[in-house]
Amino acid sequence: MRLALPRRQAVISRTRMQLPLRRWLLLMSGAALAPVLVLTVVLLLARYQESAARFEADLVSRTRGLALEGESLLSQDSARLEALSVRRTLQSGDFRGFEAELRDAARGAPGWFVLLAEDQGQVINTRLPPGGALPPAGGFPQSAWQELQAGRTRISGVTLGKLSAEPIVAIDTPAVIGSKLYALSYIQPARRFVPFIRAKVREPGRIAVILDQQGRIVARSANAERTIGGSATPDLTRAVRVRSEGVIRSRTLEGLPSILAFSRAPSGWTFVVAAPQSELTTAAWQGVAVAAAQLLLLLATALGATAFFSRRIARDLQNLEAAAAALGEGQQVRERSTGLAETQRVHDALTSASARLLRHDAEQKQALERQSTLVNELNHRVKNTLATVQALARQARKEAAGEASLDGFEHRLMALARAHDLLTANSWQSTDLRDLARSVLAPHRGISFSGPSFALSSYAAVSLVLVLHELATNAAKYGALASGGRVVLEWAVDHARPSLDATWTESGLTKPEPTGAEGFGSRLIRASIERELQGSLERTWGERGVTYRFRLPLTERLTGHAGVPEVSTRASGAGPIPNGR
Structure with a gap:
């Protein structure tokens, strides 16, 4: 069969830009990798930040270790001084003998000892000759005496020595002779701590600093002679006052951008390690550079693989183009093996397309015939439905006018609409009795149903939906539901008769059996069962309930086909309405 296409549709405009498949695949690969590139950049930045955080954490740890070692050095001097403060010669008031002991202890040490009283000044000074x-x-602050009176050993800040004329620091400990308080001090030049911190920080460009309680420099590994006794940079001084440990970005006294980590020791001195900013940048960007190189290698590999596979795809697409041209000419497409599963499926589809095109005309003719039959059937069913609506409207007009009559008419129309929805879902072939009961009874609380699956014809579905609607409405207004009772709907198939037997049972009624003529709803129920479905209806009143029994013969009008239908033996779906209402 030849496909006749209009020439204007068959000719493709050549004015738009056309690219070969290989280039499109490369562009597609680039577009697919673009989010990966963006994510990689984000990850590289995160890695840089992680490296910076790790660098700062290592620097703080290094500073904390320096503080511990410096505090240990001060503790040794404090312990020796405290041991001297309880010597027997001092406690007995033998200042001459105690001075001799102090001079022996000071021999070979970098500092000297001083004993002074608050009311008379220095008593012993081993820096001076005997x-x-x-x-x-004077010169000994009152705050120091207050600490000594509390029994605490103190570490002083850096001051300018009167005798040595250079920056000094002192360790003071209390010594009580009788009831009089003395201060025993070990004084040493601040420069004594310079070799200590220089030995602990050997990396090029790094600087170690010791600050006293006021932020003055006790020792510094670089330019110690010019900086000891001076003040630290303002931002470092502010940071040390606020926190006992941390990291800031600042500049050294020489003006170099640096990362400064600081840690305060129990003595009140703060130990600082400054690393050049370039050291952090170099360490962080080295990891980023390695990751970027790996990314570029992966990108190049991906583009190379794309170029390789694009050649194979292009070859398979050329074969598909030839097969499509043959199909357009009405020729049989020859079978061919391709390298891709997708193109193989397309080629197999083109191979069988010729046979499908021949069947197309016959299928189209059958579809038109089915459509005509469906239109005639729909016309017949619409007429039946309109006749039912006309009867409902006529009865509504006969009843007393008002909102109640209008509501009843609308509710019956809504019940018909639900039946039509179920039938439409099944192409107006049939609907299951369980689905019908579930749809109609769902708005009412207190109704449960059980029974096997049973296929109803479209004619029977419209009739039964009105019956169930009227029964549920009556139960809600006047029956068991209005009295707080329960309603149970059960059905089963009697193959001996054969018939569909259903029972509607209302229990818990508080109102007596009604008297007088039947209303429209009761007449509608009876007419639908007896006239429309050729069945029988029996209503029985009990002490606190009412029961309706239906018997519907299994005719073609009920089931939609001749003979006794097969009933499903699956679970009946017993229980309350699924939505619980």
Whole structure:
């Protein structure tokens, strides 16, 4: 069969840009890798930040270790000083003998000892020769005496020594002789700590600093002679006052951008390690550079693989193009093996397309015939439905006018609409009785149903939906549901008769059996069962309930086909309405 296409549709405009498949695949690969590139950049930045955080954490750890070692050095001097403060010669008031002991202890040490009283100044000073004139009183702060009175050993800040004329630091411990308080001090030049911190920080460009309680420099590994006794940079001084440990980005006294980590020791001194900013940048970007190189290698590999596979795809597509041209000419497409599963499926489809095109005309003719039959059937069913609506409207007009009559008419129309929805879902062939009961009874609380699956004809479905609607409405207004009772709907197939037997049972009624003529709803139920479905209806009143029994013969009008239908033996679906209402 030849496909006749209009020439204007068959000719493709050549004015738009056309690219070969290989280039499109390369562009597609680039577009697919673009989000990966963006994510990689984000990950590289995150890796940089992680490296910076790790660098800062290592620097803080290094500073904390320096503080511990410095505090240990001060603790050794404090322990020796405290041991001297309880010597027997001092406690007995033998200052001459105690001075001799202090001079022996100071021999070979970098500092000297001083014993002073608050009311008379220095009593002993081992820096001066024995018997020499002692400096006048003063220079020992009152806050220091308060700490000594509390029994605590203190570490002073850096000050300018009167005798040595250079920055000094002191360790002071209390010594009580009788009831009088003395201060025993070990004084040493601040430069004594310079070799200590230089030995702990050997990396090029790094600087170690010790600050006293006021932020003055006690020792510094670089330019110690010019900086000891001076103040630290303002931002470092502010940071040390606020926190006992941390990291800041600042500049050194020489003006170099640096990362400064600091840690305060129990003595009140703060130990600082400054690393050049370039050291952090170099360490962080080295990891980023390695990751970027790996990314570029992966990108090049991906593009190379794309170029390789695009050649194979292009070859398979050319074969598909030839097969499509043969199909357009009405020729049989020859079978061919391709390298891709997708193109193989397309080629197999083109191979069998010729046979399908021949069957197309016959199938189209059959479809038109089915459509005509469906239209006639729909016309017949619409007429039946309109007749039912006309009867409902006529009865609504006969009843008393008002909102109640209008509501009843609308509710019956809504019940018909639900039946039509179920039938439409099954192409108006049939609907299951369980689905019908579930749809109609769902708005009412307190109704449960059980029974086997049973296929109803479209004619029977419309009739039964009105019956169930009227029964549920009556139960809600006047029956068991209005009295707080329960309603149970059960059905089964009696193959001996054969018939479909159903029972509607209302229990818990508080109202007596009604008297007088039947209303429209009761007449509608009876007419639908007896006239429309050729069945029988029996209503029985009990002490606190009412029961309706239906018997519907298994005719073609009920089932839609002749003979007794097969009933499903699966679970009946017993229980309350699924939505619980």
